[in-house]
Amino acid sequence: MEVILVRPTGYCLGVTSAIRLGLQAKSEHPSETIFMLGLLVHNEDAVAYMRSLGFEILDERNAPLEEQLSNLEDGSIVLFSAHGHPESFDAIAKKKNLIVYDATCRxxxxxxxxxxxxxxxxxxxxxxxxxxxxxxxxxxxxxxxxxxxxxxxxxxxxxxxxxxxxxxxxxxxxxxxxxxxxxxxxxxxxxxxxxxCHATSSRQEALKKELQKGVDAAFIIGSELSSNTKKLRDIAQSYGVKTFMALNLEELKKLDLPRYCRVILASGASTSIEEVRRCQDYLVSLSS
Ligand code: SF4
Missing domain, CATH: 3.40.1010.20 (4-hydroxy-3-methylbut-2-enyl diphosphate reductase, catalytic domain)
Incomplete structure (x- = not known):
């Protein structure tokens, strides 16, 4: 199987900076709980990694974030997500003397x-x-x-x-x-x-270019939570190409794949380069 890797791949600038800021917060407060307000980035693997480092996630799917923020103890440490936050959160943080790390993407x-x-x-x-x-x-x-x-x-x-x-x-x-x-x-x-942003438009344009050359199938690696990843899937489907989406190699392996000659491999801006390489190696191995 010929696997065409659509570039760019790997974390975008906003995701890289958000994870870096989280790690900085951890190194500055090694023994304290750091609360991540919502999913820092839209990728379950990246969030699980942060959780493994001791971050606690305040998930917007459980209760409104504003309410969860208001319920934190005064002086808690919080990490705001890359996607931005309402200014009312800053006011709450000020009132409660929270230590804030703001990962909002530029x-x-x-x-x-x-x-x-x-x-x-x-x-x-x-x-x-x-x-x-x-x-x-x-x-x-x-x-x-x-x-x-x-x-x-x-x-x-x-x-x-x-x-x-x-x-x-x-x-x-x-x-x-x-x-x-x-x-x-x-x-x-x-x-x-x-x-x-450039991370979104460059991935979409590069994908379209490859789709126009004609392929048997498209594989999109990334999360269902990620807006930019789902848009890549929409684009591939709009070309009438059989499209598969998987969060990571484990999910990719569960797919029952027919034999293809030429496929595209693209990934969202919150998918790590390491994960994309693992998936690429796996798809290539299917032809041998
Ligand atoms: S996708 Fe764009 S806006 Fe979102 S975090 Fe990445 S660079 Fe920032």
Missing amino acids: YVKENLDYARAHAGKGIVYIGAKGHLEAESFRQNAAFSGFYDVKSQSLLTRPPMDAAIALTQTTLSEEDIELALESLRREYPQIKLEKGR
């Missing part, structure tokens, strides 16, 4: 900074309702409208005609185009100014 911050600098122009943010990055933006830039890519609808209107569209960092070009098409009916002047 690209997530840049979108928010841009919105604040252009608040008077009418902004619509395009994102996925329920995703921490999108929900944090909604709260931190409440002057913006919100277009949900899941329901493909404008859930909140800005207080004036919208001239600027911003997007969540991990959307696909197709999702964004669909949203813009719909928004232009209401706001003909609207223009996309900022959105996808």
Whole structure:
């Protein structure tokens, strides 16, 4: 089986920095519990690694993060996730004298900074309702409208005609185009100014390039929790290619795979390079 590795692979800048910051917090507070607010990055293996180092995870699926943060003892140590957080969390942290390590990715911050600098122009943010990055933006830039890519609808209107569209960092070009098409009916002047990060767009473009050459199947390595990884799967499927998604080698091995001649191997921005290599070696070994 010929296995074409789609690059870039490995952790993106935001994930690398978040894990590094977590390790720094641990080395500065070796004997104390550090609470990770939500999943630091959207990959179960990376989160399990942090847990193995003694981090405690406050999982948003159990109770609202704000409530869990409020319930921590004063002076606790917290690590904010790479996807951003509502500013109300900072206020709680200040009130409770929490020691904060903020792993918010710089690209997530840049979108928010841009919105604040252009608040008077009418902004619509395009994102996925329920995703921490999108929900944090909604709260931190409440002057913006919100277009949900899941329901493909404008859930909140800005207080004036919208001239600027911003997007969540991990959307696909197709999702964004669909949203813009719909928004232009209401706001003909609207223009996309900022959105996808390079880690997302470069992976998507590289995948499309390989798909255009023709392949028998596509393998996407990454988590179901990861928005950018799922977009890679959507893209491969949109080319009519048989597509498999697996978190890691263990999951990949469970798939009942027919014999393929030429396949693509791509991975999300929160999948480690080591995991991708393991999967690549395994797929190559299937042909021997
Ligand atoms: S996918 Fe992009 S926005 Fe998200 S953590 Fe990585 S670099 Fe940052």
